[in-house]
Amino acid sequence: MQITRRAVTAGLIAAPALLRRVPALAALPSLPPIDARDVTFVRPGDALYDQYLPAYNLRTELRPALRAMCRTAKGVAQTIAWLRDKNIPFALRSGGHCFEGFSQSTSVVVDTRLMNDVSVRDSALTVGAGASLGQVYQVISPLGMAFPGGSCPTVGVSGHTLGGGFGLLARSRGLACDVLQAIELIDANGKTVLASATQNADLFWACRGGGGGTFGAATRFHFSIAPIGKVTTFGVTWNLPERQAVALFAAWEAWAPDAPRDITALLRISKRKDGLIDLHCFGQSEGTARALRRELKALLDVAKPQTAPDIRAMSAMAAVNHFAGSWDYVSQYSKGKSDFITAPLSTAGVEALIGGIAALPPGEVLAICDAHGGAVHDTAPDATAFAYRAGTSFCIQYYTGWTKPASGGPHMQDLRTLYAAMRPWSGGAYVNYCDTDISDWRKAYWRQNLPRLRAIKAKVDPGNFFRHAQSVT
Numbered sequence: 001m002q003i004t005r006r007a008v009t010a011g012l013i014a015a016p017a018l019l020r021r022v023p024a025l026a027a028l029p030s031l032p033p034i035d036a037r038d039v040t041f042v043r044p045g046d047a048l049y050d051q052y053l054p055a056y057n058l059r060t061e062l063r064p065a066l067r068a069m070c071r072t073a074k075g076v077a078q079t080i081a082w083l084r085d086k087n088i089p090f091a092l093r094s095g096g097h098c099f100e101g102f103s104q105s106t107s108v109v110v111d112t113r114l115m116n117d118v119s120v121r122d123s124a125l126t127v128g129a130g131a132s133l134g135q136v137y138q139v140i141s142p143l144g145m146a147f148p149g150g151s152c153p154t155v156g157v158s159g160h161t162l163g164g165g166f167g168l169l170a171r172s173r174g175l176a177c178d179v180l181q182a183i184e185l186i187d188a189n190g191k192t193v194l195a196s197a198t199q200n201a202d203l204f205w206a207c208r209g210g211g212g213g214t215f216g217a218a219t220r221f222h223f224s225i226a227p228i229g230k231v232t233t234f235g236v237t238w239n240l241p242e243r244q245a246v247a248l249f250a251a252w253e254a255w256a257p258d259a260p261r262d263i264t265a266l267l268r269i270s271k272r273k274d275g276l277i278d279l280h281c282f283g284q285s286e287g288t289a290r291a292l293r294r295e296l297k298a299l300l301d302v303a304k305p306q307t308a309p310d311i312r313a314m315s316a317m318a319a320v321n322h323f324a325g326s327w328d329y330v331s332q333y334s335k336g337k338s339d340f341i342t343a344p345l346s347t348a349g350v351e352a353l354i355g356g357i358a359a360l361p362p363g364e365v366l367a368i369c370d371a372h373g374g375a376v377h378d379t380a381p382d383a384t385a386f387a388y389r390a391g392t393s394f395c396i397q398y399y400t401g402w403t404k405p406a407s408g409g410p411h412m413q414d415l416r417t418l419y420a421a422m423r424p425w426s427g428g429a430y431v432n433y434c435d436t437d438i439s440d441w442r443k444a445y446w447r448q449n450l451p452r453l454r455a456i457k458a459k460v461d462p463g464n465f466f467r468h469a470q471s472v473t
Helices: 005-010 075-087 133-143 157-162 201-206 240-260 288-299 316-324 347-358 403-423 439-461
Strands: 039-042 066-070 090-093 107-110 118-121 124-128 180-186 192-196 217-224 230-238 264-272 277-285 308-316 333-341 365-372 394-400
Touching: 039 075, 066 075, 075 107, 075 180, 075 217, 118 133, 124 133, 133 201, 133 316, 157 217, 180 201, 192 201, 201 264, 201 439, 230 240, 230 288, 230 316, 240 264, 240 277, 240 288, 240 347, 240 365, 240 394, 264 347, 277 288, 277 347, 288 308, 308 316, 316 439, 347 365, 347 403, 394 403
Parallel strands: 066 107, 090 107
Antiparallel strands: 039 066, 118 124, 124 217, 180 192, 180 217, 230 277, 230 308, 264 277, 264 365, 333 394, 365 394
16 A cells, blocks of 8 residues: 555544434424425435435534535525525535534535536536545546646545645646636525636635635636646655654755655654654656656665655556545544644754654654645745745644544644644644644634635625634634
8 A cells, every 4th residue: 555645644543434423403494495406405314314424534523404415506505595594504515524524513514515527628627516636537637637636536626625725736736726717606695606816806816725614605616727747656765763864854854845846745754663753755746757766865865765765657647546545435533733834944843843753652643744835836925815835845734543432532632742842833724734723723824814814704705604613704
């Protein structure tokens, strides 16, 4: 199995699909008379209820009193109008990978997973709000086209794009939100709104990094895509004592964010049972294998890896499968956090990260570092709601997972301990790795772009109809 982002987060600790039983709310008002061709209403006890229930994070999974499985934008609009008129709380769900369960509710869930059509015309990609990244890749890859999305094929296009959307083509082609050309949403009045650079431009700006569940219910996305040839994937692993691990991390930090832009390099860090630090650098390049080998010398000259680097040329679709680990939707207990590093870590900062992992039980917590730079920096920090552009070196995702509900306390405490040790070096966080522990999460997610996001929210949804625990207010 490839040791990749999906493998190390979905498979760090294999968990059974245990269901968290949460009582539903009291009986809802009579259901609206919506054509079944537009919406299928699913209630507890219905044959489809458990099929649509699983969430990525079992820690946050809820059993809704009603799930509206929408098939059309008309169905979404009618459902939203009913919820508004009856003052019923609800959540919006597309892919269902929210770290903190903002797409979950004990009341009503407006679920767009059946709106998953994907079509391509020339260089224009049109995607239904319920489509997954994998469904997009399956359609565009035979056409020789690329979409700069993430490596997990079951992640929904909607949430991924609305929060920014980092992937293994980020340094060569930018974020998913950078190729968004237009978005269709249902507003708080149940009306369809089209947002683009020339129509409802403020709303379009907010939908590129402002996060999901705030400005309306997305129903369709329009992207521009471009041709892609073969890519070169790579992976190399070191098992090192703490001091050497610090040196290798420092070398990765000095190299990866400033490497040639065709290379997107990630670094996964965890502790082995023998006490050594496992460091796995992986990613892909749109350049040649020869050029990639030359670049990797920046790391290989610092410490000898366990084996020679695994470097392979393959099609873009083969690379998707290479990094996916599995195409199955995985449900497990987990907790995640994140940091944006906007200034090079000092030696003390690197020691805090590596030493913090070394101080925890083996395999308990891991960190995955995503190098920025390249095309991510081509867009100005205020050109989209995603604020972490020029000046941001990399993002750190911290993750822990467990199999039994009662085991969560120690795991989350260890994660928080590591996160606390890194506070002197970061105040930022990635909205797509949402974290309800953060007190000033608005500033952490959006920095200087927050005032404009609030102004747009006040304009398009003054009643705060679309909301969750960390939506823009």
